[in-house]
Amino acid sequence: MLNMGSEVTVDAEPEPIALDPQKTAVIMIDMQRDFLEPGGFGETLGNDVSLLKKAVGPCKALLDLARRTGILVIHTREGHRPDLSDAPKAKVERGAPSMRIGSPGPMGRILVRGEPGHDLIPELYPLPGEPVIDKPGKGAFYATDLGSILQHRGIETLIVCGVTTEVCVHTTVREANDRGYKCIVPGDCCASYFPEFHEMGLRMIKAQGGIFGWVSDSQKLQRALG
16 A cells, blocks of 8 residues: 555656545446446447447456555446436437336346446446445436545545446546546546547547546556556
8 A cells, every 4th residue: 555645647648647546536437237238228229338348357457456555446336216216307218229217127127226237247346345326417426425525535636437438437527627636537447339439538538738637548557556
């Protein structure tokens, strides 16, 4: 475990960034069965869910690194109450999926809290004591207590990972940026059903001198923290 106040510098774009591991948190966004496995919400939208699997290995390596060095790890899950009272009609009725939110599927009701599909994948399962944030929207700050957790822990820098790059990861980074957090996005720890959206999402984060944050990768974080 690194000493309190021992800053390290991470190789990143548009420029290297210094962080204090004791004031840093890894936010693992929505690595859920409903998005990464066949039969879940991602597949009902017509997506090839196997495209997200490439982020699992780097995410596992980053989780192991964070746990070894004492960095706070927080997991999020997108989903809704069983009565769907927190699911906007516009969201439930959007598009033409094969099954809508709340419909019974192979892993239980689609995107509903407490169902097997809503749970996190086994490879990245939380350890006891790691906070899990249940969110009804795309961003991890909306209608959750994430902000309070980060404030109480004195967190200043977020390492944001997960799926999908251009939706829930991007929304969370934008929310965090507006709240004054420094955000590092390791590109190999994120993925999208649309590779071109993944690439453009990362470019948008680091554009204009890092308008939303910094882009790095799991190996560069390993070199800085390991």
